[in-house]
Amino acid sequence: MNDIVRDKVAIVGIGRSDFGRFLPESQLKLGSIALKAALADSGLERSDIDGLSIHMGWPLGLDYDQVAEGYGLDVRYVNQMWTHGRFIAYTLQHAALAVISGMADVVACVTAISFTRERNILGGPGDMEGMREGGGTHGESPPYGLTAPAAGAALAYQRYMALYGATTEQLAAVPIAFRKHARLNPQAYTYGLSELTVDDHQSQRMIVDPLRLFDCSLISDGAVVVLVTSAERARDLKQKPVYIAGMQGLRSGREEFIFSPRGMGLNQQSGTRASADERDLAVYAMAGIERKDIDGLYTYDAFSPLPLFVLERFGFSPEGEAARWVQGGRIELGGELPMNTSGGLLCEAHIGGWNSIYELTSQLRGVCGERQIDGAKHLQWATCWGDSLVFRN
Amino acid sequence: MDASQKPLPRITPDTEPFWEGCRRHELLLAECNACKKVHLPPSPVCPFCFSDDLGWRQASGRGTVSAWTVVHREWFEAFRDDLPYNAAQIELEEGPRLTANVVNIENGEIKVGMAVEVVFDDVTDEVTLPRFRAAK
Numbered sequence: 001m002n003d004i005v006r007d008k009v010a011i012v013g014i015g016r017s018d019f020g021r022f023l024p025e026s027q028l029k030l031g032s033i034a035l036k037a038a039l040a041d042s043g044l045e046r047s048d049i050d051g052l053s054i055h056m057g058w059p060l061g062l063d064y065d066q067v068a069e070g071y072g073l074d075v076r077y078v079n080q081m082w083t084h085g086r087f088i089a090y091t092l093q094h095a096a097l098a099v100i101s102g103m104a105d106v107v108a109c110v111t112a113i114s115f116t117r118e119r120n121i122l123g124g125p126g127d128m129e130g131m132r133e134g135g136g137t138h139g140e141s142p143p144y145g146l147t148a149p150a151a152g153a154a155l156a157y158q159r160y161m162a163l164y165g166a167t168t169e170q171l172a173a174v175p176i177a178f179r180k181h182a183r184l185n186p187q188a189y190t191y192g193l194s195e196l197t198v199d200d201h202q203s204q205r206m207i208v209d210p211l212r213l214f215d216c217s218l219i220s221d222g223a224v225v226v227l228v229t230s231a232e233r234a235r236d237l238k239q240k241p242v243y244i245a246g247m248q249g250l251r252s253g254r255e256e257f258i259f260s261p262r263g264m265g266l267n268q269q270s271g272t273r274a275s276a277d278e279r280d281l282a283v284y285a286m287a288g289i290e291r292k293d294i295d296g297l298y299t300y301d302a303f304s305p306l307p308l309f310v311l312e313r314f315g316f317s318p319e320g321e322a323a324r325w326v327q328g329g330r331i332e333l334g335g336e337l338p339m340n341t342s343g344g345l346l347c348e349a350h351i352g353g354w355n356s357i358y359e360l361t362s363q364l365r366g367v368c369g370e371r372q373i374d375g376a377k378h379l380q381w382a383t384c385w386g387d388s389l390v391f392r393n
Numbered sequence: 394m395d396a397s398q399k400p401l402p403r404i405t406p407d408t409e410p411f412w413e414g415c416r417r418h419e420l421l422l423a424e425c426n427a428c429k430k431v432h433l434p435p436s437p438v439c440p441f442c443f444s445d446d447l448g449w450r451q452a453s454g455r456g457t458v459s460a461w462t463v464v465h466r467e468w469f470e471a472f473r474d475d476l477p478y479n480a481a482q483i484e485l486e487e488g489p490r491l492t493a494n495v496v497n498i499e500n501g502e503i504k505v506g507m508a509v510e511v512v513f514d515d516v517t518d519e520v521t522l523p524r525f526r527a528a529k
Contacts, residue, residue: 123468125396133405134434141492142400143522144480145464145472154462155482162505206477209463209500254440265459266482268433268490 005286007392009096010234010241013042013227014361019187019349022116023221027061028070030223031112035071038225043238044106049227051077051104053095055087055111055352059128060118067110077104083113085300086250086258088353089387093247095228105229111354112223119219123148138258139267149259150216153303154208156260160305161210163264166323168210172201173323174304175214175346177332182343184333184371189218190347215304217345224354226361242364243392245378246287251280251386258385261309261319276315280386287378287390291315294390295376296363297337298356300383301344307331309384333371341371357381364393396470401520407435410449415521418513422487424450433489454511455528456485463500479503483525497526 015037017023017030025033039046052075057063062070064078079094081087095107120126130140130147139152160166179196182188196214204213234241255274257266262280265271284291291314299310308322316337317325331339342348342359349355360379362368373379382388394400404412411434414421422431427444431452438445461481467473479500484490495503496512508528515521 125394125469128394131394131400131403133403135403139482139492141480142469143402143516144492144494145399145469145475145478146462146480146492147400147469147472151462151464151480155460155480158462159460159505206463206465208466209477265484271459271484 004100005096005247006245006288007243008231009099009228010231010243011226011361011391012229012234012237012239012241013038013044014358015039015041015225016351016355016358017223019189019220019222019351019355021189021220023114027056027112027114027223028066030114030221031067031110031225032071034112034223034225035108035110038108038227041239042227044227046071046073048106049073049108050075051095051098051107053079053091053098053107053109055081055083055091055109055354056113057082059121059126061112061114075104077107083111083352085302085353085383086385086387088300088357089247089250089381089383089389092226092228092357092389093249096244096247099228099230105233107228109226109228110223111352113350113352114221115219115350116221122219123150148208150208150211150303152257152259153305154211156257156264156266156309157210157305159260159265160323164320164323168212169198169202170323170327171210171215171304171308172196172198173326173331174301174307175201177326177329178301178340178344178347180332181341181371182347185342185348188343188348189220190343211303214346217302217350218347220349220351222349222351222355224351224358226354226357240365240393242361244389245289245392246283246285246390248283248286248386248388250383256385259303259306259309261312261384273319275319276313280313281315283380283382283388283390287392289378289390293378294337294380296341296360296373296379297339298360298379298381299339300353301340301346302350304346306384307339310382313384313386314382314388333373338373341368341373360391364391399471399516401517402522407437411435412520414449414451415513415523416519418521420452420454420511420523421449422452422485422489424448431487431489433491452485452487456483456509456525458482458495458503458505458507458509459484459490460505461495461503481525483509491523493522494524495526496524
């Protein structure tokens, strides 16, 4: 048993700004709204914050020093990721590790995004990712017209369909589920819209074949702040603590391509898939639970194939079967494994994935009303590139 | 970046011989002189045995489409007139994959597993891009 991490750290405060498109506020303003809300939620004071872990920074936003300066913080620990889905877990994990190691007592995880103002960075002429030494990491290849990350998910799902006979009609189950969830979430961009059907999905314009409009995430503005501290301190604060029970890092190497299952044959992957081993499933062992104990799964759904691939990586679904596995409401509220119950990036907002961290914390506090997962005890954050945290109440 | 111009490859010390090969209309693979395995993208060390003793081998230029997509949305002005255009990952018969376009084909005819062969497109006086067409 790993008792270094298990239940030693808790999320004790969450706050957010409004989510939307073309919001007039600066990133720094959106973040301040979320920070004030998180402090009020937790009962902590601004002066209690002595660590900062941010999921923003160049090129999309402010660096840590501008955040600390703007909010009048005086911290002794900083971790800066950049706004990529692969660094959500790390932003939170490093905050937890800072608390466990004594480098900080209270860490504020801050994400403030104004994607609509920066949209030419998202695959447009301002996007330098593909032009770095080594190029982009989502399959970007600008000389051939692949300038945006969406192409990587499209390439992966085309190959997946060819290998396993999956279809785009099956893929529709993902946005259909998340739209249902968003319809129960007044904060969601698609709240108030009608339920999606497979026909609705199929009639949308193609963006990057086989991904249609509803397979691609929203482009949003907004901020989320999550406050993390020790379990001891958490017990004296306002909210029921949400403990980090276990965590694991992402997998990387020649067998990995960020938007594909391990080994499926994208980039330099061998083309031979391997089933999940103990390295892929370490998060459950650390948390002292089994996969079947997970009451809900939260993932980075920038593109609708990604929730399918995470189901296969963690063994919820057998290899090559996730597109069939998700049919019939299985990932919807009331189903076997509800996923992204606030609507996720596809249907709530793209706040770099932090809207889902906000949601799973709320779920474990039991305050989600109509979309509450009954008896939620263990919720998991996991991505198709392998990182994960298990949370419990 | 100037969005009115299609981006050219970022040429690094490790990839320069590959692009020089393309200028000569030769498709080169990085080859390890120690373990004899080939790899792409060109690395300064062998990713398999970690040897520094690397050379280059000419590829046959034949391969198959291992993944493909068609871009319908304009992200980048210079590609506007090409919409909708394809891009694919090509698995060379020696094993490594590279990304390129498939030319002289209707997008609807591209399939995973189809046999292709390299063609060279001199896009500037200095730069030649490998692309692929259906194998004869």
